[in-house]
Amino acid sequence: MTFSELGLRAELLRAVEAQGYTIPTPIQRQAIPAVLNGGDLLASAQTGTGKTAGFTLPMLQRLAEGPRPGKRQIRALILTPTRELAAQVGESVADYGRHLTMKSHVIFGGVGQQPQVDAIRPGLDVLIATPGRLLDLHQQKHVDLSHVEILVLDEADRMLDMGFIHDIKKILRVLPEKRQNLLFSATFSNEIQALAGKLLDNPAMIEVARRNTTAETVDQSIYRVDREKKRELLAHLITRHSWNQVLVFTRTKHGANRLAEQLSKQDIPAMAIHGNKSQSARTKALAAFKTGDLQVLVATDIAARGLDINELPHVVNFELPNVAEDYVHRIGRTGRAGSDGQAVSLVCVDEHGLLKGIERLIKRDLAKHIEPGFEPDPNAKPEPIENGRGGRSGRSGGQGQRGNGNRGSTNGNRGAASRGSEGNRSGDDNRAPRRRRSRGQGARQA
Template structure:
């Protein structure tokens, strides 16, 4: 959409207080999703939006949400008026930061709640009244069951990264939460992909929604240089260390298929004097935050992550993404590499592919409708007679489900974590 190059934030009917906050963050021109979403949300309509991380979607819903809340009167002093549900703690913390930054000149209170940290400070903050609550589903249900949260006056519900919430098995939690909300409310659903499950959820949740799609589905950014290094599975780690040193890569986000694989790789790289840390679901919130801060500040050269842990990581200027293992689900490749080459910068995505992953590579190339450039690095040539092995935690190794049907993408995805 070319309109966004001429539209400014002041053209979007936002209040002076919000424009001042946008300016303080250094933004002048809205992104395509902001140009399309802000007027729809200000108009009170439900919305179904397809947007990847890094498209500016958080401000796309935060700005109009804050405006509607500041312009309408509260029914009662202590009621929660807007609820943002996110799949991970990292994403919840980022949305909360966005709400704080954009709402800095408004008399609205916000609070973020998630598991993995003590709940008492969250309970105390809820007692003082909150306009916008940002939460992960599990902790929110816990607090509701203990009588600390009343969701009966919610005016707006936002499901952010709904596809990832379903992948992580939150559908039952979401349905339970929906039963606690008032019938009359505005619903906004954001998802990077539209599986059948997302479409079903959208039908149940949304009432005559506007539909916005930003960046064609499953395409990869033009600014990203993508390539594949063919290598034997046992040589991947040595090849990765060699490429990092040879090309002097700094700030490398590396994806592994499993938590165990992430830990092992981070340890081995660190032993080779390449500072690396792993983040995944088993790490405490504090450990994840510390790793991310070190990575952003440049103290940490390599961050090794599983797909779920990396979803919602907001790193503005990421030059290198490496797929140490190819994902089982081709769409996840698009999510992974979409973290580089943002905001018009050049990015590089490298995949280390062994003979076990040939079919995964084929699926990815079919999805992105382009072949990936193949390289072999001298000294790391793959054995032409190597035989494929089943992939650890992959689709091919799973037991047959009870009903005798093949496992779905969703199960394959969940099995990795």
């Protein structure tokens, strides 16, 4: 099947061809016709399966073919959990809509709001937003949502993880009652199904991958190592195997900074991205990583959500995540759209319990390796695990420590204050302590 067989307009087909795509992915083959039909949709697909195009293309077509109000109004609203994902979706809307006479814009926290207000004022067709900043601008009467025809909740599972459910409910209350709702999630958790039951009206359901599975194109392996030797082992693997583009995950912001600094001192160019970094610093690091100028990007889970890097060859879990589902999200950064990828996890004695939880979730045992010269001490005792996400880590590797506010936590988050968001709404952190302001994006001609 080709994109032309899905009933898309010539303008959209030209844009898709310009992006180098000819054959739709499974999620696109199912989602595009479902959205074009005008009904609600509940879709689950692994990251990297092309779901953004799966809702962007038919959304643009429905807007182009529907009646347009005299004054340009926001007719489609796309909500995302993080700044990076919002920017990525915004690029897709602009790229696929380049031959249509529609305007789109992206708004998120962490940057000054005035450029965003200036971009919204002349009128938009499509608004891509993170929940907190959208609510702020709406409450200040800078955003009119009364003409929204299509609502997209992208990465809905992560929005729930980050504690955005109350913000989402507030946004839903100001939208027109009659609209098309599209909910996309990496997993069909019980929480997602509960949200879908309240939000969606007799939706079409699409589940491309089995629940909580990992991509078959990703080669997954475990290296057992003592916690004190992880950094040396990582540097050794990168150098020995000549890895030129490596995305490395840590649990905490502090850990990401420290690891990036240590690798750089070993002549391995590395930078960290997390919720405490300014938007300009995050954008600069990601741009250098995408072009290959930066060898290693060290990231926390939330900062990395939504990263779209073509053919990323290597993902390393420097530390296993406290939440098993995050392992699936992490390694989903590689092996995208059918390309091969490698996911390596460095596991110390503290993390044996977390590893068992991951293997139970993905229903497979992962290959275990010991690198010569880095043999773990068989008598090592587990210690409490640092917590990078408040409130959901469960029991750490054999210690029985609760992840929320345990003594091993480096970020000191407690209870609802952390909400799984690095101590603030790192993906949508305009309500966090103010950082140095950078200029927002200008309005983009879609």
